Amino acid sequence: MSEDVQAQIKQLILQRGLTPGDPLPTEADLVGLLDVSRNSVREALKALQAMRIVEIRHGFGTYVGPLTLEPFVEGVAFRAAVRHHQGEASLYELMEVREALEAGLIGAVARDLPAEDLAVLKGLVQRMAEEARGGEVQSATDRAFHLALYRSLGNHLLSEVLDAFWAALRRVREDLSDDRPDPEVTYRQHREIVDALEAGDGDRAVEAIHRHFDGIRRRLAE
Structure with a gap:
């Protein structure tokens, strides 16, 4: 019953053209609209909240949620952690998926990277250089770099998926106390990517992406 009510609430959101932050009908109104019990509505709303579909x-009431991929990130990260403890190569698998996505896309970025996006990437690499001198490249800087890297493709879902894999890999490595990378190496690897993009050299950019993931691969092996 709960799954049926969840489907009806999602259909209501679509039919009314609601967007994140918009209010949903009250619990009592949903009971009347959907012709189900109050408990069924409550269970459905709790399940949808866990998926970030409602908040x-x-x-105050119930609203359309942020519709993020956070539940996906949590699921993928936990799956990888559990399988890692079982002796499976789950971290490699997670990294390989992310590497395949990024290496497959960077050539398109190199062909038509707007000057403003290149400027953002160069600024982030400069920040990495400064942070490396301080002893650690911040994860927020690395995340911002990889988000900016594919912004010019104009695909919001793609950006969210790439960011989800970045976050999942980062989260599980932190949970497992993975060793921190050499900050100077991290800086140089990202600078190589930007240098290739500035030259408009897609092949070189792909090679730079693979070298970046080779470093992650080596740390996982250790």
């Missing part, structure tokens, strides 16, 4: 604000 329950106690004392």
Whole structure:
């Protein structure tokens, strides 16, 4: 019953053209609209909240949620951690998926990278250089770099998926106390990617991406 009610609530969101942050009908109104029990509505809303489809604000009402891929990230990261403890190569698999996506896309980026996006990437690499001198490249800087890298492709879902794999790999490595990379190497690898993009050299950019992931591969092996 709960899954049926979830489907009806999602259909209602679509039919009314609601977007993140828009209010949903009250619990009592949903009971009447969907002709189901109050408990069924509550169970369905709790399940949808776990998927970030709705957001329950106690004392205020229920709203369309942020619709992020966070539940996917949590699921993928936990799956990788569990299988890693079982002796499986789950971290390699997670890294290989991310590497395949990025290496497959970087050539298209190199062919038509807007000057403003190149400027953003160069600025982030400069920040990495400064952070490396301080002893650690911040994860927020690395994340911002990889988000900016594919922005010019104009595919929001693709950006979210790439970011989800970045976050999942980072999260599981932190949970497993993976050793931190050499900050100077991290900086140089990202600079090589930007240098190749500035030269408009797609093949060189692909090679730079693979070298970047080779470093992650070596650390996982260790």
